[in-house]
Amino acid sequence: MRRTVWALGLAALALPVALRAQTATASVNASVTIAPTISATTTSDLNFGTIPYGGGATLNVTGNAGNGQTFGVVKIDYNANVSVAVASANGDNLKNGTNSIAVTYACGYSTNSDNTTGGASSSVACNALPNLTTTAGTAATSYLKIGGSIASGANTQKPFGTYTDVLTVTVSYVP
Amino acid sequence: MGRGRRRRSEGAAGAWRRAGLAVSLVAVIPNVAAVQTGFGPRTAQVGAAVTLIGGAAAQGLHDLCFGTLPRGQARDLPAPQAPQGTRPTVSGTCLQPHWAVFLLRNIRDNRRYRVTFSLPSALTNGANSVSISFGGTQYGYTCVVRNSTTCLFETNFNPTVTYLIDLPNLPGQGFDVYVFLGGRVPATGTIPSTTPPGLYTGTITLTLQRI
Numbered sequence: 001m002r003r004t005v006w007a008l009g010l011a012a013l014a015l016p017v018a019l020r021a022q023t024a025t026a027s028v029n030a031s032v033t034i035a036p037t038i039s040a041t042t043t044s045d046l047n048f049g050t051i052p053y054g055g056g057a058t059l060n061v062t063g064n065a066g067n068g069q070t071f072g073v074v075k076i077d078y079n080a081n082v083s084v085a086v087a088s089a090n091g092d093n094l095k096n097g098t099n100s101i102a103v104t105y106a107c108g109y110s111t112n113s114d115n116t117t118g119g120a121s122s123s124v125a126c127n128a129l130p131n132l133t134t135t136a137g138t139a140a141t142s143y144l145k146i147g148g149s150i151a152s153g154a155n156t157q158k159p160f161g162t163y164t165d166v167l168t169v170t171v172s173y174v175p
Numbered sequence: 176m177g178r179g180r181r182r183r184s185e186g187a188a189g190a191w192r193r194a195g196l197a198v199s200l201v202a203v204i205p206n207v208a209a210v211q212t213g214f215g216p217r218t219a220q221v222g223a224a225v226t227l228i229g230g231a232a233a234q235g236l237h238d239l240c241f242g243t244l245p246r247g248q249a250r251d252l253p254a255p256q257a258p259q260g261t262r263p264t265v266s267g268t269c270l271q272p273h274w275a276v277f278l279l280r281n282i283r284d285n286r287r288y289r290v291t292f293s294l295p296s297a298l299t300n301g302a303n304s305v306s307i308s309f310g311g312t313q314y315g316y317t318c319v320v321r322n323s324t325t326c327l328f329e330t331n332f333n334p335t336v337t338y339l340i341d342l343p344n345l346p347g348q349g350f351d352v353y354v355f356l357g358g359r360v361p362a363t364g365t366i367p368s369t370t371p372p373g374l375y376t377g378t379i380t381l382t383l384q385r386i
Contacts, residue, residue: 024233027380028275032241032250032298032305032360036372080372137303137371173372 036080036173037139044115046072046146046167048094048103054156059147061108061118070115072146074169078132079139081174086126086146086167094150094163101155101163105148113143120145126167131174144169230349231288232280233383237265239275239356246366254316254357257329262318262353274316275356277381281349282319284342287386290354292334295377298360305375308362309334316355321347339386354381 048057049068059069076084086107093100107129108120124130126146134140146167241250252272255263265276282288297304309315315332319342327345332338334356342350356379360366 022231022385024231024279024383025380026233026235026277026383027378028235028238028277030239030241030275030295030298030307030358030377030379031269031374032307033243033374034300034305034366034370034372035243035245037246135371136373137369139368175373 036078036082038080038082038171038173039075039077040169040171041075041077042073042169043075043113043143044070044073046070046148048148048150051150051155053160054153056150056152056154058149059106059118061106061110061120061123061145061147063118065116065118065147071118072144072167073113073115074144074146075113076132076142076144076171077139078134078142078171080136081131081133083131083172083174084129084144085170085172086129086144087170089166089168092165094165096159096161096163099158099161099163101150101158103148103150103154103165105146105167107147108145110143110145118145118147119143123147230281231283231383231385233381234278234280235276235381236278236353237273237276238269239358239379240269240271240273241358241360242270242272244360244366246368246370246372249359249361249365251359252357253313254331254355255318256313257316257326257331259316259318259326259329262320262324262326263355265353275379277354277356279340279352279354279383282340282342282352283348284345284350288340289384289386290338290340291382291384292356293378293380293382294334295379296362298375298377300371300373300375303371303373303375305360305366305370306362307358307360307377309356309358314357314359318353318355319345319350320353321345321350 047070048059049066051057059065059071061071065071086105088105090100092103092105094103105126106123107126108118108123110119112119132142241252244250250272252274254274267273294309295307297306310333312331312333315334317330318326319328320326328342340352
């Protein structure tokens with residue numbers, strides 16, 4: 001009988017516990033992605049100048065432009081790490097109609113905006129540029145200097161005229 | 176004789192004990208069953224936990240997504256506004272803005288329930304944060320359905336205040352209550368210019384309690 005009382009007592013105790021425990025919870029996530037501030041602005045076109053028949057030309061981004069030459073300059077504003085890619089529309093050729101002259105582009109980052117002063121600490125192939133980095137949220141500005149070289153004799157037997165290419169610079173956020 | 180009485184006595188006590196145990200089991204087993212059943216496959220959809228309470232359950236159906244926001248801007252994402260007539264669609268990924276959606280199942284119209292939210296005051300990314308607010312009736316919405324998408328009862332509410340579910344007499348038993356939550360980031364003004372880019376997250380927890 002004593003056990004019966006114990007059992008009923010336990011049952012009586014258990015019932016309120018069951019009622020009190022009637023709570024359910026569920027969770028979901030909330031999120032927002034804050035976009036980085038990135039901009040790329042062309043401030044100068046790349047110009048190798050006038051070269052004589054059979055001659056070549058060089059624009060070294062760590063040095064200075066020669067007479068009649070200008071660096072290609074792209075101003076890059078960013079507040080997060082970014083990658084920079086340069087693509088040639090003519091496959092690394094300057095073209096005039098169906099005629100073309102091979103060119104080797106070279107790039108480097110600089111803190112100065114001048115289009116006749118390179119100022120880059122190093123010169124690399126334009127398809128191998130390192131990422132630009134900054135403390136997340138801290139605005140920074142760099143100038144991409146584009147130069148390169150035309151080998152001597154590359155214009156041999158080419159018609160006189162102006163040869164051009166279009167370089168597209170793409171700056172991408174690196175999460 | 177004595178042995179027989181003792182046997183009868185044990186028999187009676189055994190019967191009482193069995194009866195007592197039966198009562199105990201009736202009282203206790205629903206809890207055990209609720210725990211065992213609740214943390215089951217329902218957790219798969221949006222990584223939200225599910226717990227059954229006396230037949231009612233709470234489940235997370237969709238995250239609250241503000242999408243991508245540039246600095247210098249804000250995003251106000253109100254919940255659906257009553258009357259909708261039909262339950263708003265719950266679909267899509269977090270790439271586009273979307274309300275948070277909870278589903279409360281098997282809600283009875285002859286019982287009262289208390290719904291409270293644990294709401295973040297900021298979404299965080301490491302040591303950085305973006306404030307968020309939920310204050311206002313435009314940020315909460317419920318649609319009560321039963322075996323269809325027609326809202327039998329719908330209302331807006333302020334998620335920062337305890338919300339009572341006290342359904343009027345409705346046809347049938349065991350209703351599904353869809354709870355939609357919106358919000359605003361940042362809580363005031365616009366995203367500061369010093370806010371680092373990246374994904375900022377927080378957790379919203381709904382608690383359903385039968386009163």
